[in-house]
Amino acid sequence: MPVRLNPAVLPAATETLRQQVRDFLAAELAAKRFVPGCDKWLGGFDLEFSKRLADNGWLGMTWPKQYGGHERSALDRYVVTEELLAAGAPVAAHWVGDRQSGPSLLRYGTEQQKQQYLPAMASGEHYFAIGMSEPGSGSDLASARTKADKIDGGWRLNGRKIWCSSAHRVDSFILFCRTQAPSDDRHAGLSQFLVDLKSPGITIRPMNLLSGEHHFNEVFIDNVEVGDDCLLGKEGDGWAQVTSELAFERSGPERFLSTFPALVAVLKRLGRDADRGQQLVIGRMVAQLRALRGMSVSVAAALDKGEAPNVEAALVKDLGTRFEGDMVEQIRLLLETQPEYGSDDELDRLLAESFLHMPGFTLRGGTNEILRGVVARGLGLR
Amino acid sequence: MSDEIGTLLLDSLERLLRDQCTPERVEASEEGGFDAELWQQICELELHRAALPEAQGGVEADLPLMIELLQLAASYSLPAPVAEAMLLAPWLVTQANIDLPDGLVTVAARCDQLSLSGAAGNWQLSGDIGRVPAGRFADQLLVAVSFDGAEKLLILESSQWTVEVGKNLAGEARDRLSFSNQQLTDTQVVDLAVGTAEKLWQLGAVARSGQLVGALRRAQELSHNYVQERTQFGRPLAKFQAIQQQLALLAADLEAASVMTGLAALSFDKATAAGDLLDIASAKTQAGQAAGMGARIAHQVHGAMGFTQEYPLHHATRRLWSWRDEYGNESVWATLIGSQVVAAGGEQLWPLLTSTSR
The missing domain is CATH 1.20.140.10 (Butyryl-CoA Dehydrogenase, subunit A, domain 3)
Known part of the structure; x- marks a missing residue:
């Protein structure tokens, strides 16, 4: 089976939109409404910033107008997301909902569910977290033990979820759990539910990052009762639904741009007098960035044409997440730095943010080892 | 050029290589990396002219297609200087608005130790060029040289140089060609745009x-x-x-x-x-x-x-x-x-x- 990406570039029509986003970001920076940071799609939670994006029509961009969307192309959305990431803007509040919960709702939700959530998400009034991983269920997602028992008119939920980014601050999450006991078909009997994080029986415990930041949470689900109308998609189809959600999760520019602001900062620190050795290191990083962006745009263009480049997306994510970590290792050695969290020095601060977040780059959304397994299967080796 | 022509060119090259360009054949060309008979078959398919404008007998194959053809040739380790003969030479003669010379045409892109002197009616060439692809096999060599603040394309013939053989790690000929006070005719020296x-x-x-x-x-x-x-x-x-x-x-x-x-x-x-x-x-x-x-x-x-x-x-x-x-x-x-x-x-x-x- 061939694994092949056809090189694609963004259509010229996206350039106007790109300029609008750049103008918006310049105004935000001028008004000191955000400080550029690394990995801000995980760590930059700013409801007001997300709301201003919504006011510009940049949330729910590709969704139908009847659900509050703007019916823009996926490539338009690509331009907006890459501009926000490159600027190190605080986009964490809406990231998960805009990237995957919304598209899942559009694909699997009932009319009533779509009406209930999507317009509020697109207008920046309702935000989502992910409820997939569990203490005993990381890469092996099908081993989930959180369960839903059928009760009259609904379901009773019990279990634990972890790595739920911003669960303590957002409104809902999509819970992945067992609706039937495990059988020989490990992927059978799994379902997804839309759950209000303020429901009685939900307890949220912080799981602080190495930097001390509180973004991740452990969510305890203790006899939470939800109605039948909270089931997302079909009972028992959870595995297929969740894996299609992962395809959205794997293909974006956040998989190689998490540390990009540190590269801009080191260029500012170096000024015009970088020596040949420094130019070489910088040139290699920029060449890789140009290639990764070319690959990522090519995946986005294939998705936009209705293709399913799942293997290619896994391949780009493997390459991109290794790169965004390697890049800061190289930046660190371009000159003498002393990374310090919260430092007044921009480069030292950005490097600290990068290093303390770095272990997550090659874990989240599927570890690189799992991704390479996906690639190997695509290559016909498994 | 249409997509159909592109597919046709790729298919015909693939068929030729699959049938003819076997590992044994590649092995047999180890010394210098040139199989004259295979190259002749490529020329019979007119692939060496594909990148030329229609007026010059080509199909104006664009660069993405030419790169695909080169990739295909490389995936069979085709023993021939395809990049130079199929792409660089046609591109260069198109820039100079002249015909593609006959025979195997190779190209040297860097030639700092070559010096052109004289003027129209009395051109002289001296010096040498290192690591010329397929130098010993070529009938013609195209080089772009600086001259008096301008650039000139030189169309050189094998009778005008002497060869000192060299090779790369793959055994492909990368020869040193030397020119000793060679007299060039005016048709061998053509103006090129700077750059x-x-x-x-x-x-x-x-x-x-x-x-x-x-x-x-x-x-x-x-x-x-x-x-x-x-x-x-x-x-x-x-x-x-x-x-x-x-x-x-x-x-x-x-x-x-x-x-x-x-x-x-x-x-x-x-x-x-x-x-x-x-x-x-x-x-x-x-x-x-x-x-x-x-x-x-x-x-x-x-x-x-x-x-x-x-x-x-x-x-x-x-x-x-x-x-x-x-x-x-x-x-x-x-x-x-x-x-x-x-x-x-x-x-x-x-x-x-x-x-x-x-």
């Missing part, structure tokens, strides 16, 4: 990037076949995760080089924008990097079997180790990118990375 020589060098880099991708695909294919056939500890090698992970790494670097080369081919012909040079430089940097990594992985998964001349993997990997150093290695191109990025400053990096030439 053509530099553009020729860049085109060479895109061409080699495409060939590197082709050779990598061959190394990948041989590796996939081998790990599925070879059994150790009671299972095919392909079933070992350690092997799968290595081949996934190879695939990732290969696709990065492939996409970047495709983008460089798309932007080469467009109006000169900063992004164009970035694409070319990034392509050669990524392809060179992937070549080293890919050759290492391919040999590792082949075990000792790929380490001898008895198995055809070396046809691909020795080309990888050679071509990555031709038309500028990763260091040359990355330093060029770095110097431009540093000169432009940090604020200009993102606009540069997102620029698209149209």
Whole structure:
């Protein structure tokens, strides 16, 4: 089976939109409404910033107008997301909902569910977290033990979820759990539910990052009762639904741009007098960035044409997440730095943010080892 | 040029190579890397003229298609200087608005030690050029030289040079051609626009990037076949995760080089924008990097079997180790990118990375 990406570039029509986003970001920076940071799609939670994006029509961009969307192309959305990431803007509040919960709702939700959530998400009034991983269920997602028992008119939920980014601050999450006991078909009997994080029986415990930041949470689900109308998609189809959600999760520019602001900062620190050795290191990083962006745009263009480049997306994510970590290792050695969290020095601060977040780059959304397994299967080796 | 013509050209080259360009045939051309009979068959298909304008007997094949043809040739380790004869020579004669000379035409993109003197009616050429692809086999050589603040295309004939043989790691001829006070006729000296020589060098880099991708695909294919056939500890090698992970790494670097080369081919012909040079430089940097990594992985998964001349993997990997150093290695191109990025400053990096030439 061939694994092949056809090189694609963004259509010229996206350039106007790109300029609008750049103008918006310049105004935000001028008004000191955000400080550029690394990995801000995980760590930059700013409801007001997300709301201003919504006011510009940049949330729910590709969704139908009847659900509050703007019916823009996926490539338009690509331009907006890459501009926000490159600027190190605080986009964490809406990231998960805009990237995957919304598209899942559009694909699997009932009319009533779509009406209930999507317009509020697109207008920046309702935000989502992910409820997939569990203490005993990381890469092996099908081993989930959180369960839903059928009760009259609904379901009773019990279990634990972890790595739920911003669960303590957002409104809902999509819970992945067992609706039937495990059988020989490990992927059978799994379902997804839309759950209000303020429901009685939900307890949220912080799981602080190495930097001390509180973004991740452990969510305890203790006899939470939800109605039948909270089931997302079909009972028992959870595995297929969740894996299609992962395809959205794997293909974006956040998989190689998490540390990009540190590269801009080191260029500012170096000024015009970088020596040949420094130019070489910088040139290699920029060449890789140009290639990764070319690959990522090519995946986005294939998705936009209705293709399913799942293997290619896994391949780009493997390459991109290794790169965004390697890049800061190289930046660190371009000159003498002393990374310090919260430092007044921009480069030292950005490097600290990068290093303390770095272990997550090659874990989240599927570890690189799992991704390479996906690639190997695509290559016909498994 | 239509897509149908492109498909036709690719299909006819593929058929020829599949039937004729066997590992035994490649092996037989080890000394110098040129199979005159195969090259003749390529010329009979008119593939060496494909990039020429219709008025010159070509089909105006665009650069993305030409790069695909070069990739295909490289994936069969075709023993012929295809990049120079099929792409660089037609491109150069099109710039100079002259006909493509007959016979095997090779090109030298850098010729600092060549000196043209005199004037119309009395041109003299002296000096030498190192590492000319297929120099000893060529009937004609095209070079772009600086002369008096301008650039000239020289169309040189094999009777005018002496050869000192050399070769790259793949055994391909990289010969030194020397000229001793050669008298050139006026038809051998043609005006070129300033900057053509530099553009020729860049085109060479895109061409080699495409060939590197082709050779990598061959190394990948041989590796996939081998790990599925070879059994150790009671299972095919392909079933070992350690092997799968290595081949996934190879695939990732290969696709990065492939996409970047495709983008460089798309932007080469467009109006000169900063992004164009970035694409070319990034392509050669990524392809060179992937070549080293890919050759290492391919040999590792082949075990000792790929380490001898008895198995055809070396046809691909020795080309990888050679071509990555031709038309500028990763260091040359990355330093060029770095110097431009540093000169432009940090604020200009993102606009540069997102620029698209149209």
